[in-house]
Amino acid sequence: MSERVTIVAADDHSMFLEGLSSLIGKSSTFQLLGTGANGDELIALIEQFSPTIALVDLSMPGAKTADILKYVETHSPETQLIALTMHLEAHLAKTLLRLGLSGYVLKESAFEELSDAINNVVAGEQFLSPAMMEALSVVDADEAALTLREVEVLACASNGLSNKETGRQLDISERTVRFHISNSCLKLNAHGRANAVAVALKNGYIS
Incomplete structure (x- = not known):
């Protein structure tokens, strides 16, 4: 049996956190190591466990998501943050994705969507939740063309390089690579890394 994905989570709504804990606890592939009620407690959990995934409520008190991302980048680079939120805040989401946020899931979504995200x-x-992808596509409507960096990242992917290898070749972090791929997916209306490469090849962005 493969090793379970380790998770910590923080949310200031105790009932939501209890429900989330119960659902994760029933999973055979996920292991919840601890929960907190604010950003500072989430940082403490990340420091204690170095989990694979940290689930963060964007509107809880304590350390802000941007600060948690900066902490993770320095102290626990293997930990990936997924945001759980009730709000479609496209501009905030874009900023956090640029800082290294790995996922964005609406709290109203079914647990299967969070499972897919993880x-x-x-x-x-x-x-990104489908609703967030749609919201971000509106924000990006005036920036439809791929940037040079996005083209470089997709070119590396088309040559078989992993995100980590792409980061080394372009001298950027793996989190930044994932951001560029996510942004490219939005612009190309693609579903995932491989599909973005295929669409970029078809449209002549890469060869």
Whole structure:
């Protein structure tokens, strides 16, 4: 049996956190190591456990998500953050994705979507709820063309390089690679890394 994905979570709504804990506890592939009620407690949990995934409520008190991302980048780079929120805040989401957020899931979504998000992130992809993808596509409407860096990242992917290898070649972090792939997916209306490469090849961005 493969090793379970280790998770910590923080949310200031105790009933939501209890429900989330119960659902994760029933999973045979996920292991919840601890929970907290604010950003500072989440940082303490990350420091204690170095989990694979940290689930963060964007509106809870204590350390802000941007600060948690900066902490993780320095102290627990293997930990990936997935945001759980009730709000479609596209501009905030775009900023956090640029800082290294790996996933964005609406609290109203079914647990299966969170499960998909965790599995995608563990596989090296970013994950956005469909509603957030739509909201971000509106924000990006005036920036439809791929940037040079996005083209470079997709070119590396088309040559078989992993996100980590792409980061080394372009001298950027793996989190930044995932951000560029996610942004490319939005612009190309693609579903995942491989599909983004295929669409970029078809449209002549890469060869």
